[in-house]
Amino acid sequence: MIIPSNETNHILIPSLGEILKCVEEKTYDLSPFPHWRKLFDQGHISQDELMEPTYLLGGAFYNFCTPAPSREILSRAIQKARCQKATQLLIPNVRESLKDHDLEKIGFRKLPGDFESATTLTCPFWETLRERVGSKKLRDLKRLTVKSDQCFTFHAYEGERAYSALRDVNDLHGFHQRKHNNKMNIFSTPVLKYWMRSPLQNRMIIILRKTDQGDTAQCLVLFKSSKNSLCFLTQAKNTSMCLEGHNLYTSAFMKVYEYALNRGIKKVYLGRGGEATKAKLGANLFWQQNHWLYPLQTYN
Numbered sequence: 001m002i003i004p005s006n007e008t009n010h011i012l013i014p015s016l017g018e019i020l021k022c023v024e025e026k027t028y029d030l031s032p033f034p035h036w037r038k039l040f041d042q043g044h045i046s047q048d049e050l051m052e053p054t055y056l057l058g059g060a061f062y063n064f065c066t067p068a069p070s071r072e073i074l075s076r077a078i079q080k081a082r083c084q085k086a087t088q089l090l091i092p093n094v095r096e097s098l099k100d101h102d103l104e105k106i107g108f109r110k111l112p113g114d115f116e117s118a119t120t121l122t123c124p125f126w127e128t129l130r131e132r133v134g135s136k137k138l139r140d141l142k143r144l145t146v147k148s149d150q151c152f153t154f155h156a157y158e159g160e161r162a163y164s165a166l167r168d169v170n171d172l173h174g175f176h177q178r179k180h181n182n183k184m185n186i187f188s189t190p191v192l193k194y195w196m197r198s199p200l201q202n203r204m205i206i207i208l209r210k211t212d213q214g215d216t217a218q219c220l221v222l223f224k225s226s227k228n229s230l231c232f233l234t235q236a237k238n239t240s241m242c243l244e245g246h247n248l249y250t251s252a253f254m255k256v257y258e259y260a261l262n263r264g265i266k267k268v269y270l271g272r273g274g275e276a277t278k279a280k281l282g283a284n285l286f287w288q289q290n291h292w293l294y295p296l297q298t299y300n
Contacts, residue, residue, distance in 0.1 A: 027053045027084040033182070035092075039291070044111050049088065049293070055081030057091045064231055064271065065116055065289055066092055068099045074106070081296055089294045093272060096288040103292050113289035115275035119268045119282045121261055129282050137280060141254055148251040151243065152209040152217055156259065165206040166192045168216040172236035187221065187234060205230075207259070209248065217241040218248045220256065229267040230260050253281045 030036040031050050040050040057077045058066030069077070069091060081089055091103075093113055100110065122128050130138045157165045166189050173187040195204060200223065207220040218237040225231040237248045253270075260268050267285075270278050275286055 027055050027081065027086040030054050030090075034180070039111055042112075045293070052087045053085060055084060055086035055089050055296075057089060058093065064093070064233070064269065065095050065287070068094050068097070068103060071106075078296060087296055089296055091292040091294075093289045094292060096290055100290070106294070108292040108294045111291040111293055113291050114272040116272045116287045116289050117270045117275050117278045117283040118285040119257065119270060119278075120284055121257060121266050121268065123261075125257065125261055132282055132284055133280055141250065141281070144247045145251045145254040148209070148246055148248060151246060152211060152248070154255060155208045155210060157206045157208070159202050159204070160196075162201075162204050162206045163196060165208055165219070166196070168208055169206060169219045169221060169236070172216065172219045172238060173234075175238060176236045187236070207255070209252075209255075211241055215241060218252065220252055222256065225269065228265055229269065230256070230265055231269045232256055232271060234271075250281065253278075257282065 029051060031040075036045075037050065039045045040047070055077065057069060057073075074089075077089060091108070093116075094100075094103075095116065104110065126138070129141075133141070155165075169187050169192060170185065170189040174185050176182075177185045195201070203224040205222040205224070207222065208216050209218040209220075210216050216238075218235060220235045221233040223231045223233055232253075235249070235252050239248070242248060256268060270281075270283055272289055275283070279286075
């Protein structure tokens, strides 16, 4: 059973709006994107709304939440959207809160999103994790992590050093993009270089897990969202490099927890979706997210 957290703070990454300009806050036909199409398949949006040119406000394709915008930010977004001939405005992944009523009063329609989750790293962590997932599950998690460590080395690149890992992130996410027929690679080299030229450079962490031959089997992208917390932004992997019994996805969470614990970090945000799976991996905080849709022609 997933119990929503009453914590209300958003993950706010400095200069986020500037960072996202290269891929966000533009007008899209969202029909090829799986998160948007899922809302159509579930009957929450119409065929017309699925296909309409849509202006995105916020971190739509990235694995964190979007704060509810002020009226001033909305007004500026409306002007930009109309200039780009969008017919609707989408604010994705907003944490459910008392401010929802303000958006409803303006005329936004709430669409159901996913749960966002996080793990608090209290000491002794492994004992805490045992209490959350049970002794048998903890043994399985440790076994999978040890097995992956026997075949894959762990390399963390922080700050300026992350430049040397950008190509691997681009290639693995490009592989993932083609495999799932996604419209764009949102972790492409140009986007990552844009981040690296921003104030986010000192907060960015790229982790690569490599074979003994030096080939990169998995990449993880993290951000220091505060002194005591990390945002686990994404992971991508090439499972063709894995032998039977290796689970890079599951063991990645354990490696991130270890990395965070060694640096005195108290919380890891795990992004949205898969909350039942993440609860089995130690997540203990959950927030309902919603998307907010507005037909631009009715905006005052």
